[in-house]
Structures are given as C-alpha cells and as structure tokens.
Amino acid sequence: MGDKSQAHPGAAGRALAADHPASVRNVVLVGHSGSGKTTLVEALALTAGAVNRAGRVEDGGTVSDHDDIEHRQQRSVQLSLVPVEWDGIKINVLDTPGYADFVGELRAGLRAADAALFVVSASDGVDGSTRMVWEECASVGMPRAIVITHLEAARADFEETTRVCAEAFGGDDPDAVLPLYLPLRGPEGPDGHAPVTGLIGLLSQQLFDYSTGERKESEPGADQLPGIEEARNRLIEGIIAESEDETLMDRYLGGEPVGVETLVDDLERAVARGRFFPVLAAAPAAEGARQGLGTVELLELITGGFPTPFEHPLPEVITVDGSPRELKPCDIDGPLVAEVVKTSSDPYVGRISLVRVFSGTLRPDQTVHVSGHGLADRGHEDHDVDERIGALSMPFGKQQRPVTQAVAGDLVCVAKLGRAETGDTLSAKDDPLLMEPWQMPDPLLPLAIEAHSKADEDKLSQGLGRLVAEDPTMRLEQNQDTHQVVLWCLGEAHADVALERLRNRYGVQVDVVPHRVSLRETFAHKAAGRGRHVKQSGGHGQYAICEIEVEPLPGGSGVEFVDKVVGGAVPRQFIPSVEKGVRAQAARGVAAGYPLIDVRITLVDGKAHSVDSSDAAFQTAGALALREAAGQARIHLLEPVAEVSVLVGDDYVGPVMSDLSSRRGRLLGTEQVGSGRTLIRAEVPEFEIGRYAVDLRSLSHGTARFDRTYARHEPMPPQIAERIREQAGDGG
Secondary structure (H helix, E strand, O other), X not given: OOOOOOOOOOOOOOOOOOOOHHHEEEEEEEOOOOOOHHHXXXXXXXXXXXEEEOOEEOOXXXXXXXXXXXXXXXXXOOOEEEEEEEOOEEEEEEEOOOOHHHHHHHHHHHHHOOEEEEEEEOOOEOOHHHHHHHHHHHHOOOOEEEEEEOOOOOOOOHHHHHHHHHHHHOOOOHHHEEEOEEEEEOOOXXXXXXXXXXXXXXXXXXXXXXXXXXXXXXXXXXXXXXXXXXXXXXXXXXXXXXXXOOOHHHHHHOOOOOOHHHHHHHHHHHHHOOOOEEEEEOOOOOOOOOOOOOHHHHHHHHHHHOOOHHHOOOOOEEEOOOOEOOOOOOOOOOOOEEEEEEEEEEOOOEEEEEEEEEEOEEOOOOEEEEEOOOOHHHOOOOOEEEEEOOOEEEEEOOEEEEEOOEEOOOEEEEEOOOOOOOOOEEEEOOEOEEEOOOOOOOOOEEEEEEEOOHHHHHHHHHXXXXXXXXXXXXXXXXXXXXXXXXXXXXXXXXXXXXHHHHHHOOOOOEEEEOOOOOOEEEEOOOEEEEEEEEEOOOOOOEEEEEEEEEEEOOOOOOEEEEEOOOOOOOOHHHHHHHHHHHHHHHHHOXXXXXXXXXXXXEXXXXXXXXXXXXXXXXXXXXXXXXXXXXXXXXXXXXXXXXXXXXXEEHHHHHHHHHHHHHOOOEEEEEEEOOOOEEEEEEEEEHHHOOOHHHHHHHHOOOOOEEEEEEEEEEEOOHHHHHHHHHHHHOOO
C-alpha cells in the first residue's frame, strides 16, 4: 500500500498454502448484484498471476464458454474462495453473492474473513442493503475499504461516488472515508467521454498508467499537481487525525513536513484497526492485457493495510458441557478449533466443506470431533460425533489442488466430511470444543412441495436432507396440521435455487403447491349433542349412547373434557373411551376439517348395554355426539395471527404501515431505533403475510427486515371463512 511495490505475478498453477498466520490475509468482497465483485476477483487473480486471462485457469487445459458461464452463475449465488499470492502473502478472497436472498452466504463470508472490501459501482451508487452490511461490520469493528468499479460507464463520476460513499459510510466522520488515488483520464473520445487509463497516487504524487495493459509509473506533469493538492491535503489530515502520535497534527498544521513513510505506516494501522476506510478504484484488464486498472494498488492495500488473522477476535469457545474456554488468537500450536463456513456437493468428489481454522493446525487423515450447531428447528440435526478428515485442498478455478496442512488463520477445503454441516465446529477428538455460531437470517418465505412421482418420493427425503445440510438459512418443516412438506426460504431466488439443486444435483423432481395455513375451529356458542351407536348383527353387537354439552373457552384453553355423569348411566370404565372419541373427532375437525380448540366438552348422560357396550362403541358415540353438537352451533374458523416486527428506514415508514393495514394488520406501536430507523410492531393474520418477505423487500428497496412470531388463533372474517368452507366442501 502507498505505492511501495511494483506489480509481479504470484506462483500460478500451484496450490497456495501458508505456514504462518502472519502470511495470510482473509478478505470478503461485499456489494449488491451487478457491482462487479466477481469481475474484480478475476482481475485480482489475473494481476497476481493465478490465471492467464480473465476467467481462465492456467492449468494447461481450456474451459468452454458454456462451462465458464455456468460456473459464474453458480458463483453468483454462493460464497466462493479464490486464493491468490502477492508479495509472499497468501490472500484468501471470499466472493459473496449480491442478491439479498443469499445473505446467509454473505454472513458466512463475514465470519471467515478478517476484513471487508465493499465494491461500489460508479454507475449505481450505494444501495440500502450494502449500508446495512456496513453497519453490521462496524458493530464488530471489522476493517473495511471501498473500491469503486464501472468507471468506464458514460455517466461514471469517481468524485461524486466517493462523496456518496463518505455520506453513506462515514457516519459522524466523513473524513474517515477518503480516496488514496484519483483516476487519470485519457483523451476524450468522439462521444465526449474520457476513459480512465490510470491512477494518481495522492501520497506518493506518482502516476500509474495502465493504458498499455502493464502498470507504468511516472512523475506527474507540473499542470497535474495543483489538481490533486486539495485531495492530498485532505487525505493527509484524515490519516493524521487517526495517528497514534498525538503531536503529529500540531506539527503538520505548524508547517512541518510529514514523510510519506510515516503517513503510510499510520494509514496501515488505521485501516487495520477499523478507524479509516480508504477508497480505491479498479477495472478489469482489457483483452490480452496482464493487469487491470487499480489491481496492484488493491493488492498492496490488502497485504499492507488489512489485518493479519492474529488481529481477528476469536469467537466465544466453550466445551461441550458449556464451560467457557480461553484460547490465544490464532495459535498454530494451540488446541484445534475450526469452523465449517460453507458446505457444497461435487458430483465427483462428494461433499466439500470450506473450513476456517481459528486455532491449531488441520491435517489430512486427522480424526476430529464435530460439534454442532443448534439449528434443530430448521431441520438440521445436532452433531456430537468423531469424523476422519479427508484430503485438504485449495480451489483453483473449478479444480481442487491438494495441500498438506492448514494453519490457524487459513481457509481450506475438506473432502468427505459426511456429517459436518455449515456452522459446525471441528476440534480435537480428545478435546471437543464448540464455537458460538454466527447469526443466521430467519427464512420467512414458505415453499410447499410434493414429489412429482413415486420415484421422486423415494429420493425426496435424502435430497432435502442434503439440501438443508448445505444451507443453514433454509428450514425444512413437516407440518403436522396440513401434512405438507415446506421449505422455508429467504426469497424467490433462494427458492428457485433450492428447486434447481433438487432437480439437477440430487435428481428429484418436485411440484410446488399452494402453501396451506394451519387453521382451527371452535364453537361460537354453547350447544348439545347426542351420539348413538347401536348395531346388532348376530353375536356381540355394538351399543353406546352418550350426551354431551359443548361450550367455548378463552383462546389458548385447548380442549377440556369434563365428566358429569350421575347414577352410572355411563359405566366408569367407558368414560375414558368417550373422551378418547371426542378428542379424536376434535383433532379431525367438525366443520371444514381443521382441529377444534378452545372448548369444554362435558359428558352429562348416556346409556350402556351389559353385553354389547365396548371401548370402541363409546369412542364412536363420543365422536358422533360432537359432530351433532357442531351441527347445532355456529362454528368459527380460526386463523393464526403473527406478531410482526419490521425494522425500516424512516423514509419508508408510511408505505410499510399502509401496507400492513391493507393486510388486515393491527398496529401495536412504533419506536425509533438508532439514527434513521423505525421499528414497527403489528399483528397480522398469517394468511396475509405468506409472501411478505418478497413484498417488503420490493416496498423498501431492500432496506427493511422483519421477523414474526406466532401470537394466537382468532376468528376469521365471515366472508373469508365462508370461502374456506366452500373450498373444503369441494375437496380443495
């Protein structure tokens, strides 16, 4: 960083492995879809010598255009690792999806990285979801830098985009977000647009010309220096303001010159500690060129200004019995603590786990303990098993190249961990430990599916199991009320990817069916019913008569059974039979086939036969009595109501509240949360929020989040209830 080194390729064609945490940098790329993250990763790999041309692995073979496009599409919706080497430093570049539906992959990337590079398009600016990720990084003090892409666009304006970034990311201190370089433009073309051909280093006051495809350094002309003076002075003041030398600002303001080396050292410390956020520019290399604009400067920033894994705070570690365990950060000789940050399946290799090693050293053929991970409510089983590590490797394009170990601070791919899932902890067999899991977003879009054929039905369970093992943001539900298999997803794109993986990766064809909400029934008023089950057909007959009264109870009461029989009209041994029959009928429903709740059923009278009465007869009579009582009463259909909390920017409070009202929502209150955010709480029928995850994102331009919890069941409006009854009567 600070224009200290010249471009030079890394060691192409070999697997990169680090022997010490100090020689590792883990950086995650963050930005909305279309900001240019994946193109930037390829440009960095090209400049570092990891590939021989953009998107092509230098392995002596070729990659077809179709395969390359398919590979890029897969990378656009999942976390991917691209290791490169620069100045003897291994850089693990984690490329994250820009789609909001794949925020789980983004969170995994944040967990695995020590610093974040925010990619901002000069033609699109900063979107709301990128601002939220910035705030998330700020809350944990993660070092960050910004790289501006798409400077070739006709309306691209580096200075204006930098100002927008300072406003969006700078908070109370916009001078903490400043450019290290200014774009150097070439002659205007026929369209009046002057292309960016290089960069001007503000600290070194050197020009870096990329117009030939090779970075060339030169002195600026006398006419160019005045144009950078204001930006340079502001950058110097911003760096000095973060310096640990409290006398430096006074000396600078007093006219004392400050050496470039001092400024670079202070800058690197401020960046690594998350107090200063430099802005750079980058563009992919032209066809046949070896270096993309700004890629050398970016690699220098990562190796010189981003922190080593030593500076990454270790997540909380406990023993399997819950006792806290203190560990040194990134101790290669310490107890093994590693975490699966991503799980994927390869049709030839099988399951591949991307693992971040936080302590100790991971080696092939080592037996480790797998501890996981508290997501049983999402269809993921908890793990407490031993497994043998397979081969360790580093990704090289679509290939995996073997390595002999992974030290603390490094990332590595592990083959054939059959039980470990995303979020699980790997530790020593004789010293099992568990890391505090990172926060997983809650999937709130239901996708009800059915096997397309009998053959698919046989494979569905295994396919779904593998699917949720790869993706902890997905929740699998076997709904006991509606008897539906439901995949809960983060959005439509997430759901589409799940269906595509089931079909192409696991060979399971499924049909998407309407998601059914779990309704209930209850009595609107008191009613009575008589159940008579009398049959005689030779030998022992069946004889049971019972009379019941049914009355509604307050919400949440369930089904209460009371015995008020006098004089032995129903023998004592058959009263449990009546209750069993009544409860079975209540579970089946009495009007539209939904469970009956919140009623008291009182057995008041009945008759028995000394020979023909039986347990089965009184069960049947109890069910008949409840059905007859229902025929005498008005039955309410009850729908589930959720308490919904929406965190939204103040600009969208009005539209969100109006939308909730249109969904039959009842506002419970609002409160200010931080600067420019409002938390809206409301109760909304679940019928109305099946697609709320999609609709809210559209309504708020991706800036709002919500969660929901079940509140209670309550009566539906009569017109909606009548429609449901008609559908039930038609078998729909």
